[in-house]
Amino acid sequence: MTRANTRPSDGIGRAAPYLLVLPSILFAFWIIGYPIYDMANMSLHAVNRFGKTGAFNDFANYSRLFSHKLFLDCLLRTLVWTVCVVGGTVLLSVPIALILNERFYGRTLARIIIMLPWAVSLTMTGIVWRWSFNGQFGMVNATLSSFGLQDTPVEWLATATTAFPILIAIGILVSIPFTVTVILGGLSSLQADIFEAAKIDGASGWQRFRHLTLPLIRPFLNIVLVLNFIYVFNSFPIIWVMTQGDPANSTDILVTWLYKLAFRYGELGVASALSIVMFLILLALTIVYAVLAMRNERRQA
């Protein structure tokens, strides 16, 4: 059909990239597109607790959501949680990846150890830590007091003042393997000769990091920042298993509250509205990040 006006290789050449990306687009539309539509639909209608939609209800789900007294609390806490976990993870992961990229005795072992938290599902990690932080029976208190660091046992998860920082720390711990591996992969795909040259030119360690390593691993840092942000923002198992948002909703983030709304209280309409709101927040933040990153790139170019 097209042979008449264009040479075949040209036609294929131009269509090739689209053919190559097409399966992934179709797939995403199929498996993720429908559920998104389903949810958006529920958020705009009256829904019973079993997902049967009724009439359009004038954004009642949204107004109920925004007027709920827990909404703002959970939103703020979600932002604190996400920023702390992602920030902590990346700040720790870059030096760790740099260390693991050096040659030293036992490097393979060190790499395997750093990745170990990844070998256990988040749910089980949460369970083990919860069991360890138990004030009466947990090994954390037992270990601290056997080193004389503690007189009376601390009930770590009983108040948000201790529970929330612990949750964040565990959030960081379980995000490190993924992050370190991506950065390490980035580091190991860099060519060693550039660094040798820089060394010969007399660049200091910090200079080499700042002007060579960092720009070169930037694409990988972008990946881990954005993906971690999305993952952590939506991260459910750790908080759910360890505190279920207790005490008095003081460790609830949006996604744990969402789960309660949807499956404990049967408020599927409000839960769907919350999902859409969460989606929009993430979208907005990612766009802001993308714009900032692009401006940064342009400035450096």
Next chain:
Amino acid sequence: MENRTRKSILMWLLLSPLVVVILFPFAVMVSTAVKPRAEVLAYPPRWLPSEIRLQNFVDMWEATRLGPAVMNSLLVSVAATLLCLAIAIPAAYASSRMQFTGLKLYRQFLLVTQMLSPIVLVLGIFRLMASLGMVDKLPALVLAYVAFNLAFSVWMLQAYFQTIPKELEEAAKLDGASTLQRMRLIFLPLALPAIGITAVFVFIYCWNEFVLAMTLLRSPESNTLTIQTFSLVGGRYQVDWDHVMAATLVASVPVAVIFALLQRALVSGLTVGAVK
């Protein structure tokens, strides 16, 4: 040589706080998994058991039907990883090697698909699979896992692909090799480490995934490992902690083995750079 020893000590010292925190839960697991049941709940808690009871593992294996669950998890994870790569590699190749209108839009589209937590989408995914008659079928899980890993895989692969120099392929193009030939003979071998690493990421996601498996699977025969392990802790009135910890340890072994393999991929990633 002496220098390297000093460096090694320094490196380990720097890593040590993290290493302690990482190994702590594993120590708890091992310690609990080999304790006689009476000591699991003893007060005050102690690290060392009075005897090392490996029988716990045998009991656990029989009581919890972990074997078939391991098989299911392996099947699903391997199938999802392969399918995901089959879709992601061409897409990543296109978006790292070819300029085309809509490339940016495509990347953003993929990212957007990742912005909703599976928990949020559970109901919709379940309805979709139910309408296809795929509830309680492992392929349903495979499809869902692929969908949730596509964006990451494409993005990751594309970032690695960009570090592979184009010159070789361009030379081959001049020699008259077709796109497919170039991709297969020159590009893929160089990209193998990157593909390997991405495969590992996808595999681990599938191996550890809980929410989707919980929603889409029904009968005990099709349960995956995470569900089977978690089922041990879900008791409302009583939990056999020694079994739970033993099962968790067993479930983490295959992943630990993969880490060892991943080391090689990372190291060979280095050598690819050196050969160039």
Next chain:
Amino acid sequence: MYQIKKRRVLGLLAGAAVLLGATTASRAETLNVVVAYYSAATQGVFEGMAKDFMEKNPGNEVKIEVIQWDNLQQRLTTDIAGGTTPDIAMIGTRWLVDYVKNDIAEPMELTPEFKAGFIEAFLSPSTFDGKLYGLPVAASARAMYYNKDLLAKAGVNEPPKNWDGVVDTARKIKALGSDAYGFALQGKEIETDAYWYYSLWTHGGELLTDGKSGVSSPAAVKALTLYKSMIDEGLTEPDPTGLNRQDIERLFKQGRIGMILTGPWLRGQIKEEAPTLNYAIAPIPEGEAKATYGVTDTLMVFKSSSKKELAMKFLTETAFSPKWRIEFSTKEGFLPVMKEEAAAPIFADDPQLRAFTDMLPYARFAPLITNWEQMVDVVIAALQKVYIGQAEPEPALKDAAAQIDGLIQD
């Protein structure tokens, strides 16, 4: 080399496809039963029932699926939304309100003789408009376990009958100066609210009065002030909001709790895990009234099931036969729900069990209203604020009551 690898991958895929296909094959007459996980014994008991039923009714298959409590509700919600419900499911009895309202549960037609076999109190929570929608399993009432040795050491030989006695006894245990605590107080997760209802009801309070929340009544404030003062005085374990039901039960098993309010399942666990513990069981302490919390779970049949007859047959002939009732209740440590079961020597000759069954006439059940789970969480949040000292009992309960009134109106 490359070729070989490719073939291996293809082979693997093909193998995977075959295996995936194999796991999904199913027979025509299959009864799907979803039950909740109580303990490691649950699966075995129900599979025993299934096997028994299949032997008596050849050609039919019964498939048992055991789900964790934490996930059961999500699981059934998605099932109902997707139209893939099982034939029979076990649910928390109070969920039945929503199931009946949304026309999901099938009313049960039972012979009067079969119905008469049940202990009356346990049938009423699953009856709506005179129709029965589910059969009770896992029934429990609550009572007070006390550690005889610990009380004796503190100079108390009779278990306290009322709350003043509880406070007094707890003070004496505290005075011993050991690492034991007088009174256990549950502060988080499932049934944290129930632990306070014991105090609420025995102080003469009600959860609902005239369609409004009763959790801010003077009796309710008194009930909560009592718990709070016990925490402050060090009569309970420290920081109760860190301990759920399993945690306080574990403390009791370790001999570190004087008195704890809980259900009959703890007896079985003590027998297994702490056989030397010298304890006994007494009624829930009284205030102005006697009360306990009665809880049942329910086996119900879905309206959407195409095998309702077979499902009812499984329930009436096997699951609720005396043999399997006794097996279930003894293995899981629950109260008998059928008269014939209660008359069996293993229950009738058990003096400890009488402590629970004696309380049945005073048992209160959770009110059958929608939004109940949300109200529970509002109450728990108020309790926790008071327990950790973020709020005073009265304002916290007033706030909770206002929220609950809003929920009732919805």
